[in-house]
Amino acid sequence: MPVRTYIEAIRETLREEMRRDASVIVLGEDVGKKGGVFLATDGLYDEFGEGRVIDTPLTESLIIGASIGVSVNGLRPVPEIQFADFIFPAFNQIVSEAARMRYRSNGTFSCPMTIRAPFGGGVHGALYHSQSVEAFFTHVPGLKVVVPSTPYDARGLLRSSIRDDDPVLFFEHKKLYRSVRGEVPDSDYSVPLGRANITRPGTQVTIVAYGLMAHYALEAAELVEADGISAEVIDVRTLRPLDTETLLDSVKKTGKAVIVYEDNRFGGYGAEIAALLAEEAFDYLDGPVTRVAGPEVPGVPYSHGLEDWFMVDPDRIAEAVRRLAAY
Amino acid sequence: MATTAADARAAVGDAPAGDLAAKVGLTDQQLLDMYALIALTRAVDERMWILNRAGKVPFVISGQGHEGAQVGLAFELRKGHDWMVPFYRSVASVLTFGMTAREIMLAQFARSIDPSSGGRQMPGHYGAARHNILSTSSPVATQVLHAVGIALAAKIRGIDQVVMTSLGEGASNQGDFHEGLNFAGIHRLPVVTVVENNGYAISVPARLQTAVEDVADRAGGYAMPGVVVDGADVLACYRAGREAIRRARAGEGPTLIEAKVTRLTGHSSDDQQTKYRSAEELASGKDRDPLPRFRSQLRDAGVLDDEHESTIAAEIKAAVDDATDWAEAQPEPDPATAERHVYAGDPPDPSAGQPGAG
Structure with missing residues (x-):
């Protein structure tokens, strides 16, 4: 089976979906000849031309707003926001327009589009090239939010997202682009939206994570294994709709949950999972639902030391797991 | 490229009686159709306010004074082929482009079969998929980008669709307006952006909204023609459109x-x-009402006579009465359906936290 990096999986899937379906177009800043600042769209311009791979001005609201129009008039756009940090000028278009189009038109209009945006820290991107923005969007009915962590899932979930009939935010962790390799079948498989993945079975503590943290959670599980702690790791993969069944089944089994996310702790996406477990698995819990998340500063600082201070890492997760296991 | 309102008026205003239609390339019947649309819109609009004052509908936002411009500008669009991306004053625009008085009234009463939103949105937020009228929201100028995107898709698909979008001059200060025009200019997209400048963004007068006298001047920044037209002159609007x-x-x-x-x-x-506009100003606004002006123009040209006028008036009264009574009699939306159409797949309607949404 071919081995691919995360970004190769995304690039190849974009190419295949554009070959398969002439209605799929790509638009964004530098997505054309340059192939995107991370080369996620490299080669698409040469193959599909400027009619389907469109370099836009530096206008994020336009990128999404025009994609809404494109999608209601028969095409299936895959807009790229160059960094998730820059998505906020388009917030109104995503939240007030795309998310509500189906509902507000009583089901007569819809916006099938997949908004790709690289996110996340640990890449020396500082305050404006490191953010985790998922919580702003997981709050919004009408949107779907996807965060793959492996090349296999990147391909399978991107395929599902592009073929989905609703607006999908597809957040790609920048640090995974070239650091993660994995087997990716050439087949036309897809990974359904709304299904979490148990990436490591265990019995004593459930670790819930996504994106880069899904990898760190696995490393943490290895670390605590040496202490005789059996941790189960769940990669959420789709943040909305959330696979509550897999989460609840796991926590009912282990009785303990550590929720890991890179974003600021307060009001972050993991808080929703914590609330879910508190409400629906209360009788099964043997310890406090625990969060390991980013600190309360308004961005990831730049210098090595400061960035390391900010980022959740496997040691911090392992420490929380040990504490909870001993509770 | 900008023309002045005076130029536009001069082009049609001096036409000899009986020759008006030929002068603008229309038939007498088409002129009467335009007049009927404007008069119908006004009657529908006035009925909305009566219903509001009678306590039957909680909210009205409408377009009295804008009807002549809307009918004239949209008259040449191809129904069912082109697209309209309206705003909350576009009552006449959507009636010109295929919606009916009944459909407008369904939205006023927020009835379940309201084609705009099934009673989910405030009145005035028009949309009709079968007419290619895109659903409208309340944030202003967002729709300009949608219109640009529809036009982009038409160009990519090789369809000769034209998109007309409308907004107020207040909305023309939003970034979305400028981002949209910029992109439309770059790609020479088939989109007509209409700014209906009534001089007020709710209460804020034009002098506090824009530094330029004419919003159309902004077209120069996006390499497209900027045309100023007298919105009370229906035929000048028609020619511009x-x-x-x-x-x-x-x-x-x-x-x-x-x-x-x-x-x-x-x-x-x-x-x-009246809190922010003087009595004198409001009185002078009435002089710029397109309806009596167009009526006089058609009468002077011999297109409209007493018989036509009374026939049209009777038809409109019957249509508005019918639309009101019929729409009011339709069922309200069932709260059991309130969770539908959040995502594709209806039913079941997914809420967050349930796998398999859509």
Whole structure:
């Protein structure tokens, strides 16, 4: 089976979906000849031309707003926001327009589009090239939010997202682009939206994570294994709709949950999972639902030391797991 | 490229009686159709306010004073082929483009079969998929980007669709307006952007909204023609709309049209405009009402006579009565359906936290 990096999986899937379906177009800043600042769209311009791979001005609201129009008039756009940090000028278009189009038109209009945006820290991107923005969007009915962590899932979930009939935010962790390799079948498989993945079975503590943290959670599980702690790791993969069944089944089994996310702790996406477990698995819990998340500063600082201070890492997760296991 | 309102008026205003239709390239019947649309819109609009004051509908936002510009500008669009991306004052635009008085009234009463939203949105948020009228929201100018995107898709798909979008001059200060025109200019997209300038963004007068006298001047920054037209002059608007639509259809690119109109009512049923507009100003606004002006023009030209006028008036009264009574009699939306259409797949309607949504 071919081995691919995360970004190769995304690039190849974009190419295949554009070959398969002439209605799929790509638009964004530098997505054309340059192939995107991370080369996620490299080669698409040469193959599909400027009619389907469109370099836009530096206008994020336009990128999404025009994609809404494109999608209601028969095409299936895959807009790229160059960094998730820059998505906020388009917030109104995503939240007030795309998310509500189906509902507000009583089901007569819809916006099938997949908004790709690289996110996340640990890449020396500082305050404006490191953010985790998922919580702003997981709050919004009408949107779907996807965060793959492996090349296999990147391909399978991107395929599902592009073929989905609703607006999908597809957040790609920048640090995974070239650091993660994995087997990716050439087949036309897809990974359904709304299904979490148990990436490591265990019995004593459930670790819930996504994106880069899904990898760190696995490393943490290895670390605590040496202490005789059996941790189960769940990669959420789709943040909305959330696979509550897999989460609840796991926590009912282990009785303990550590929720890991890179974003600021307060009001972050993991808080929703914590609330879910508190409400629906209360009788099964043997310890406090625990969060390991980013600190309360308004961005990831730049210098090595400061960035390391900010980022959740496997040691911090392992420490929380040990504490909870001993509770 | 900008023409003045005076130029536009001069082009049609001096036409000899009986020759008016030929002068603008229309038939007498088409002129009567335009008149009937304007008069129908006014009657529907006035009925909305009566229903509001009678306590039957909680909210009205409408377009009295804008009707002549809307009918004239949209008259040359191809129904069922082109697209309209309206705003909350576009009552006449959507009626011109295929919606009916009944459909407007369904939205007023928020009935379940309201084609705009099934009673989910406030009245005035028009949309009709079967007419290619895109659903409208309340944030202003967002729709300009949607129109640009629809036009982009038409160009990519090789369909000769033209998109007309409308907004107020207040909305023309939003970033989305500028981002949209910029992109339309770059790609020469078949989109006609109509700014209906009534001089007020709710209460804020034009002098505090824009530094330029004419919003149309902004077209120069986006390499497209900026046309100023007297919105009380229906046929000047028709000519401006026809030329912009022709250009768009021929692949010659976008046009920005600014129609100078007057707002005859408050911003909405929740606004009292006497608080910020003087009695003199409100009185002078009535002089710029397109309806009596077009009526006089057609009568002077011999197109409209007493018989036509009374026939049209009777038809309109019957249509508005019918629309009101019929719409009011339709069922309200069932709260059991309130969770539908969040995502594709209906039913079941997914909420967050349930796998398999959609």
